[in-house]
Amino acid sequence: MxxxxxxxxxxxxxxxxxxxxxxxxxxxxxxxxxxxxxxxxxxxxxxxxxxxxxxxxxxxxxxxxxxxxxxxxxxNGKHESVVATLDHDGVVTLGTGAAEVGQGVIDTVLRVAADRVGIATSALRVVAGDSRGHREGRGTFGSRTTIFVGSAVADAGGRLRSEAIRRAADKLGVPTAQIVVGPQTLRGGTGEVAWKDLAPIHVEGVHEMAxxxxxxxxxxxxxxxxxxxxxxxxxxxxxxxxxxxxxxxxxxxxxxxxxxxxxxxxxxxxxxxxxxxxxxxxxxxxxxxxxxxxxxxxxxxxxxxxxxxxxxxxxxxxxxxxxxxxxxxxxxxxxxxxxxxxxxxxxxxxxxxxxxxxxxxxxxxxxxxx
Known part of the structure; x- marks a missing residue:
């Protein structure tokens, strides 16, 4: 040694x-x-x-x-995408082409999404391996899921959060810098707005790596x-x-x-x-x-x-x-x-x-x- x-x-x-x-x-x-x-x-x-x-x-x-x-x-795989949609019931659905085969992909997606979006984990739903829930993806192989799917989720979560902040600022009449994101509501000034009242928001996150x-x-x-x-x-x-x-x-x-x-x-x-x-x-x-x-x-x-x-x-x-x-x-x-x-x-x-x-x-x- x-x-x-x-x-x-x-x-x-x-x-x-x-x-x-x-x-x-x-x-x-x-x-x-x-x-x-x-x-x-x-x-x-x-x-x-x-x-x-x-x-x-x-x-x-x-x-x-x-x-x-x-x-x-x-x-390996070079590219992956994830779709994130905020519905009128206040739930964010994340669609991925990766399959849950016991490696914990759903839990990983939930952890990353909750962190990047800022919404409560209970308001997140993952649709994995269902072509109706995402646009395209490379799937699960070669120890790539957390790298590619997780990173695409992080990108989608950041995009959804940014759009939610923009809409909350418009509704509350305050600058986006004053919006405070919470697990149930977004606050700004003396007001607040629930996540469901910002729906619908539909974004796609991507990760590419050569x-x-x-x-x-x-x-x-x-x-x-x-x-x-x-x-x-x-x-x-x-x-x-x-x-x-x-x-x-x-x-x-x-x-x-x-x-x-x-x-x-x-x-x-x-x-x-x-x-x-x-x-x-x-x-x-x-x-x-x-x-x-x-x-x-x-x-x-x-x-x-x-x-x-x-x-x-x-x-x-x-x-x-x-x-x-x-x-x-x-x-x-x-x-x-x-x-x-x-x-x-x-x-x-x-x-x-x-x-x-x-x-x-x-x-x-x-x-x-x-």
Whole structure:
């Protein structure tokens, strides 16, 4: 980890264009990788975990510690729009082409809209994934929803607020600078006007962004392998990710936890197996083994907010896939460290059968630790 820290890009070199990919090479736009690694190192107690693993290995246990670091891009799609309409019932309806698939897009839209418009959250309604509620949109994919939809909502909310202030000032006969926006009414001078009395207002918000944004992630796993059955057990799983600004920190935390479990499944459990004639063998969830609560430890997830992203007004980075990407890298390290007897180099194991084949079978017959 010391060597990797020395090779991280310092904050002073950002934005940094990665020298491959031609004219469309990745641009690391913002963040602080060194600060992110240091925060992860301290909050996950990496030194303490390493000492515990070393003591256990000295006592003969097959246990390993794996760490991984990655840059995760998010925010592809370049364009998104959101429609906001204030109706005569005083409700603001927000229409978006993004779909709610469990990632919390509706809650995010409500939070951003309430902040930018100034109206009560109870007076907001979101129509997601319904073409009757918006003009156009790119949808939900690639950890882009909060970046694009959230930013378009912010734009629409600002436009609706400005128009509401203008109309309230006309009704109350005061300058727009004297209008005070409240969750139920807009006040100016000695008078006030309800939101519903300013309807109808119809605006469209847009967000455009040419390049993806990049976030730094750090990952850790402790895995022990039973010396007789060769069954691996993940004892600890930690992930930290710099999301720029967290609109809903609890939701980001949940997505990092879910992503880490997804990565664990891909590293140790899930496999699309085929017979020699090409017949798929994993056709049900009895054959395709996803991780369950019996195989998953309590996941530590640390939501880092190191620096706002530069490419959108909310300063956010996508977090929906960030928890997943460390799984393969951690697997290769911990598999090697768990199953490497002294003096031997073993190919990193993936699934339990491969772990078993990596053992010294003669020693296993004697039920000795290799």
């Amino acid at each position: 010391v060597v990797r820290r020395q090779n991280l890009l310092p904050h002073s070199e950002l934005p940094y264009t990665v020298p491959f990919g031609g004219e469309h090479g990745p641009i690391y736009d913002s963040g602080d990788m060194v600060a992110g690694l240091d925060a992860f190192h301290d909050r996950a107690d990496v030194d303490g975990i390493r000492e515990q693993v070393l003591r256990r290995r000295q006592q003969g246990e097959l246990v390993g510690l794996g760490t991984a670091f990655a840059m995760e891009h998010s925010g 390049d993806a944004t990049w976030g730094f992630g750090a990952y850790l796993a402790v895995v022990a392998v039973d010396p007789v059955s060769a069954v691996p057990a993940v004892e600890r799983l930690s992930v930290a990710y710099d999301c720029g600004v967290a609109i809903d920190p609890d939701n980001v935390h949940r997505q990092l936890v879910g992503g880490a479990v997804h990565g664990l499944g891909g590293a140790l459990h899930e496999e699309l197996a085929y017979a020699p004639d090409g017949q798929p063998l994993a056709t049900t969830l009895m054959d395709y083994a996803i991780p369950t609560s019996a195989e998953v430890p309590d996941v530590e997830a640390f939501v880092l907010e190191l620096e706002p992203a530069s490419g959108n007004p909310l300063g956010v980075k996508g977090a929906g896939e960030a928890g997943v990407i460390g799984g393969r890298c951690r697997r290769r390290q911990r598999g090697r460290r768990c199953t490497r007897p002294p003096g031997r180099h073993l190919v990193p194991a993936r699934a339990p059968p491969e772990v078993f084949r990596a053992f010294d079978t003669t020693a296993l017959d004697r039920q000795e630790i290799p």
